Amino acid sequence: MRQTIRLRGLSGPAQGQLWEAAEAVLRAGRLGTLEIVLDDNSVSRRHAEVRPGPDGWTVRDLDSTNGTFVNGVRVGPGGIPLRPRDVIQFGTVTVSVESDDASRDGCPSSQVVATVPSAFDAGLRRLAVDRHNAPRPGAQLEALLRAGQHFVRTQDETELLNNVLNDAVSVLSAQRGAVVLADGDGPDPPLKVRALAVGHGEPAGRFHYSKRLTHRAFARGESVLYSTVTGDDELKVTQSMHDGAMASVLCVLLRTPRRRLGVLHLDRGLWQAPFTEDDLLLADALAAHVSAGIEAAQLLRRERDLFARTVNALAQAVELRDDYTGGHTQRVTRYAGVLAAELGLPADQLEVIRLGTPLHDIGKIGIDDAILRKPGRLTAAEFARMQEHTTKGAEILSGIPEMRAIVPIARSHHERWDGTGYPDRLAGEAIPLLARIVAVADAFDAMTSDRPYHPGARGRPADEALAEVGRQAGRQFDPTCAAAFLAARDGILAVMAECRPVRVDDETPPPDPRVAAG
Numbered sequence: 001m002r003q004t005i006r007l008r009g010l011s012g013p014a015q016g017q018l019w020e021a022a023e024a025v026l027r028a029g030r031l032g033t034l035e036i037v038l039d040d041n042s043v044s045r046r047h048a049e050v051r052p053g054p055d056g057w058t059v060r061d062l063d064s065t066n067g068t069f070v071n072g073v074r075v076g077p078g079g080i081p082l083r084p085r086d087v088i089q090f091g092t093v094t095v096s097v098e099s100d101d102a103s104r105d106g107c108p109s110s111q112v113v114a115t116v117p118s119a120f121d122a123g124l125r126r127l128a129v130d131r132h133n134a135p136r137p138g139a140q141l142e143a144l145l146r147a148g149q150h151f152v153r154t155q156d157e158t159e160l161l162n163n164v165l166n167d168a169v170s171v172l173s174a175q176r177g178a179v180v181l182a183d184g185d186g187p188d189p190p191l192k193v194r195a196l197a198v199g200h201g202e203p204a205g206r207f208h209y210s211k212r213l214t215h216r217a218f219a220r221g222e223s224v225l226y227s228t229v230t231g232d233d234e235l236k237v238t239q240s241m242h243d244g245a246m247a248s249v250l251c252v253l254l255r256t257p258r259r260r261l262g263v264l265h266l267d268r269g270l271w272q273a274p275f276t277e278d279d280l281l282l283a284d285a286l287a288a289h290v291s292a293g294i295e296a297a298q299l300l301r302r303e304r305d306l307f308a309r310t311v312n313a314l315a316q317a318v319e320l321r322d323d324y325t326g327g328h329t330q331r332v333t334r335y336a337g338v339l340a341a342e343l344g345l346p347a348d349q350l351e352v353i354r355l356g357t358p359l360h361d362i363g364k365i366g367i368d369d370a371i372l373r374k375p376g377r378l379t380a381a382e383f384a385r386m387q388e389h390t391t392k393g394a395e396i397l398s399g400i401p402e403m404r405a406i407v408p409i410a411r412s413h414h415e416r417w418d419g420t421g422y423p424d425r426l427a428g429e430a431i432p433l434l435a436r437i438v439a440v441a442d443a444f445d446a447m448t449s450d451r452p453y454h455p456g457a458r459g460r461p462a463d464e465a466l467a468e469v470g471r472q473a474g475r476q477f478d479p480t481c482a483a484a485f486l487a488a489r490d491g492i493l494a495v496m497a498e499c500r501p502v503r504v505d506d507e508t509p510p511p512d513p514r515v516a517a518g
Contacts, residue, residue, distance in 0.1 A: 005020070010094040022052075029044055029090075178196050191211075249267045353434060366389070
């Protein structure tokens, strides 16, 4: 008795259709009289035929224009034998060969091949051995160990997720991968894509992952292997699976003993062998291994966000005491960030600039209102008291361990390159670099902002202030910082346009020398 063949459409006009034969030839093409009618411009009128024989079924091309392919290999007139799970491509239309025990009449041919419960300890036990308690191959152990190293070397959550995902895609030979994390801690939090990756040789472009399978795995609290997902009736509406040409999918639960974090989604294409249960267990072990690091990175990010909000609250407390410096902190922070980026500072220093610059004037909390809010020129004694905001700020921040990296900014942002600044009369490169950066940003904003000590209480136009920065290079400012600030002119003006309208028609005399006091 001949074996029955079943062909299930995967794309184009064939999607969702099922053709079956035990003896008869199945001819494919655009003609309405054929057994497999494919109304698609890439398909010839008589394109190919699937024919039974003594050794099984074969497919052969009928001299079509765009060719017939099996698993990516072009078919000639002599034909190619067919086996279950083969993918046949007529032009751009694809169909799959289903096994003889596949479900009939459109019932799901896909299935959940295996599941792994969400126990965290069980996942960790699978780090060293597979499901037969045999030691894992060296390449698998190397991938698991490398994932652990990412925690030591990486503090940034996004970088950590990308590193872990790329390792998972590589070791499990996936065509694509995604890390999808819960956005919140409620009973049914929304899931958000946090990292994407493609396998070796896969083209970049529109990325596909199955939201439905991801939500299933997360909601059920288990890692799941789905095989031949294209035949699942419940998932036929999942366009991403068809568009992404997924033959099998791993949805692996990311979790710690405390909570579910999200899902690691991996898929293999129509030309690849489907994932196995061993692949599922390896992926689940990897997920258990990396989840603690992901949770720690999330907690660190939340701490940083809280710290940033605390910093901004403190900075606002300073500005509320001075009616004339509204928005100064925000603008100086943005200017300093543009300058630091122009100088090519590493990410950790950019972070200190982002968090530290808002507190550069924190010491003004300790300056009397009579001096801080005086509308006219300060006396020499009052100006000396104003200068104390640098040392007062350093004292405040020094008592908070998390803010010690910011201390040099608060203390030294009024030092001058020529050594005539305050409070320590540092000169040249003895001035901390981040303080030199903030010094330029601070002075530029003081020159361009409306202040009571400016003539007419009006700030200078941007071009005049930029020219002054250039003139003060090597005197008030680090010449490298001054040059970079001028080179970043477009970015500086963009910040001004966003944070404060730029005036181009002001003609004011040079600013009061007390501008340097910020």
